[in-house]
Amino acid sequence: MAESVIRLFNGGLTTQPPLSLYIHLPWCVRKCPYCDFNSHALQTLPEAAYIDALLLDLEQALPDIWGRRIHTVFFGGGTPSLFSAEGIDRILTGVRTLTPLMPGAEITLEANPNTVEAAKFAGFRAAGVNRVSLGIQSFNPRHLQALGRIHDDREARRAAELAATHFDTFNLDLMYALPGQTLAEALADIDTALGFQPPHVSAYHLTLEPNTPFGHTAPPNLPDDDVAADMQLAIEARLGEAGMQHYETSAYARPHHASRHNLNYWQFGDYLGIGAGAHSKLSFHDRILRQMRTKHPQQYMDAVGQGTHIADVRTLTRGDLPFEFMMNALRLNEGVPAALFEARTGLPLIVCTEALEKARARGLLLPDAARLQPSLQGQRFLNDLLELFLA
Structure with a gap:
């Protein structure tokens, strides 16, 4: 482990x-x-x-x-x-x-x-x-x-x-x-x-x-x-x-x-979701988890009493994290500081070098190395920008 x-x-x-x-x-x-x-x-x-x-x-x-x-x-x-x-x-x-x-x-x-x-x-x-x-x-x-x-x-x-x-x-x-x-x-x-x-x-x-x-x-x-x-x-x-x-x-x-x-x-913070079908993203020192509660309200209420209401738990992998982070952060028109990537994922930004270079070459991301910020073109074609970060 x-x-x-x-x-x-x-x-x-x-x-x-x-x-x-x-x-x-x-x-x-x-x-x-x-x-x-x-x-x-x-x-x-x-x-x-x-x-x-x-x-x-x-x-x-x-x-x-x-x-x-x-x-x-x-x-x-x-x-x-x-x-x-x-x-x-x-x-x-x-x-x-x-x-x-x-x-x-x-x-x-x-x-x-x-x-x-x-x-x-x-x-x-x-x-x-x-x-x-x-x-x-x-x-x-x-x-x-x-x-x-x-x-x-x-x-x-x-x-x-x-x-x-x-x-x-x-x-x-x-x-x-x-x-x-x-x-x-x-x-x-x-x-x-x-x-x-x-x-x-x-x-x-x-x-x-x-x-x-x-x-x-x-x-x-x-x-x-x-x-x-x-x-x-x-x-x-x-x-x-x-x-x-x-x-x-x-x-x-x-x-x-x-x-x-x-x-x-959007800044890849954590959230606990409670209630039927609610989603959570929770960070620990060595892992980031996503959870989902049981979706149907009555089934959820019954399951909580048994402690079986968490229907799905998934640990994000190293390959998941660049896309998961960018999918949120690049929705912000002003983007986020580049240092936030490592702070929120535990990975160095160097793992995204190839995708970042392609995004900047295509004019989808601004060239400022200290900031991850979509250009106006990147805002208009956000899905094209995000696809570059898929594992």
């Missing part, structure tokens, strides 16, 4: 990266036809039993994270805002009891407009949530209907108003290249969003995932690649004019409002 560890990490990891906590709440009112997340249409919400399982999951994970401080918490789903404010408070009380949650930690909760009420937002804030991410997707009623969303444009606007009222920082999630969408309509969504003065906007290209109705049984008619590219450039320009920095492939933020939780992912 010692021999294989030496081959994997030259001297091992000398410091552990920051640690985040991801909490998966898997239920939603209705599953959208484009969604390939581990989410389940709501019949009944077993809130108390699921929270019991979450807290037991966290308690059983403590040996893997013992003594490490939690920098950020993220409630994802599903639609976490279906849970009561009292339920979210109970979860966060458990997190504070079991782990050293840092003072001032960013605590984000995803919410959908149709589940939002002023009293509920106030309750989430009182429980300790200090950032919400609203799944708006569009302010256009025709596009909301085409996406199978259960909220309408009035609910979207009301939810954005409430987010701005109750939270100093919040995110509005939007999509573009939607069925039948024009460039003018895509920009109208951005302009409407900017009217609420959001500190953070995410703008995603709609993709047709294979295991979804949109990707498999009923693919919609989407704008062609040229129109979609025009939308991306126009959205970036419009948000830039509004003072928002395009800091990651799909993320824009005002100064000091970038998502700290997501930045930790």
Whole structure:
């Protein structure tokens, strides 16, 4: 074992990266036809039993994270805002009891407009949530209907108003290249969003995932690649004019409002994921592990009680690490310091020499040896850049 560890990490990891906590709440009112997340249409919400399982999951994970401080918490789903404010408070009380949650930690909760009420937002804030991410997707009623969303444009606007009222920082999630969408309509969504003065906007290209109705049984008619590219450039320009920095492939933020939780992912930090289907990446001195919890909610709740809820564990190999690191770090438009590669992987950057030389020769990576930063061309053709780092 010692021999294989030496081959994997030259001297091992000398410091552990920051640690985040991801909490998966898997239920939603209705599953959208484009969604390939581990989410389940709501019949009944077993809130108390699921929270019991979450807290037991966290308690059983403590040996893997013992003594490490939690920098950020993220409630994802599903639609976490279906849970009561009292339920979210109970979860966060458990997190504070079991782990050293840092003072001032960013605590984000995803919410959908149709589940939002002023009293509920106030309750989430009182429980300790200090950032919400609203799944708006569009302010256009025709596009909301085409996406199978259960909220309408009035609910979207009301939810954005409430987010701005109750939270100093919040995110509005939007999509573009939607069925039948024009460039003018895509920009109208951005302009409407900017009217609420959001500190953070995410703008995603709609993709047709294979295991979804949109990707498999009923693919919609989407704008062609040229129109979609025009939308991306126009959205970036419009948000830039509004003072928002395009800091990651799909993320824009005002100064000091970038998502700290997501930045930790992209900088190859660690995260413990609890809940049905949640993923973890955990670093130890001699190895980096990826874990996945049992996906189905009821099976997960049953398995936690037996201590059998971790469905998959994989140790990243020396060959995995360059691609795993770059797949995250090169999503950041400003990249990362070159020294972060060795700090996060335990490998010298020299193992990437051939790929780095090819990337710079093709104009996909900037020539600064002290920084790993995609060029504008590299940002536009990120998949081509990342392929160079595959084992």
